[in-house]
Amino acid sequence: MLTGFWILAGALALSNLFAAGLKLTRSKEQLHAMGQAWVEDFTPNAIKGIGVAELLGALGLILPPLTRIAPVLSPIAAIGVAVLQVGAGITHVRRKEYRMLSANGPLVILAVVVAVLGFILF
Numbered sequence: 001m002l003t004g005f006w007i008l009a010g011a012l013a014l015s016n017l018f019a020a021g022l023k024l025t026r027s028k029e030q031l032h033a034m035g036q037a038w039v040e041d042f043t044p045n046a047i048k049g050i051g052v053a054e055l056l057g058a059l060g061l062i063l064p065p066l067t068r069i070a071p072v073l074s075p076i077a078a079i080g081v082a083v084l085q086v087g088a089g090i091t092h093v094r095r096k097e098y099r100m101l102s103a104n105g106p107l108v109i110l111a112v113v114v115a116v117l118g119f120i121l122f
Contacts, residue, residue: 005117009061009074012110016058016081023051038091038100050084057081061114065122075118082111 022031028047031039039047060077064070089104 001117002121005114005121008110008117009114012081012114013058013061015107016054020051020054020058023047023054038095038097041091041095053084057084071122074122075115078111078115078118082108082115085111
């Protein structure tokens with residue numbers, strides 16, 4: 001079960017690191033040009049804030065159990081990642097970008113599974 005946790009948490013963390021990296025290193029205009037039309041609804045600072053939240057979520061998934069310092073923070077981080085993805089899904093529904101939900105839905109499920117496994121293990 002621990003191996004499964006690490007595989008799933010690692011995949012979720014990598015997904016969040018990638019998304020955070022884009023939001024933290026690209027401008028609003030660059031993100032829009034990449035097909036992320038949702039940025040129209042947010043200020044550049046809000047976009048960076050979402051990126052920071054994703055980065056913290058990724059670190060929170062991996063570092064606590066890796067360092068064995070307060071490993072219960074990992075499933076709590078997974079819940080935070082799920083909340084971020086639910087918010088993203090709400091934004092896409094509001095903008096009628098239903099195809100984007102095909103990314104948010106699985107990430108919410110993955111985050112919930114990681115949280116449950118984390119609470120069982122830690």
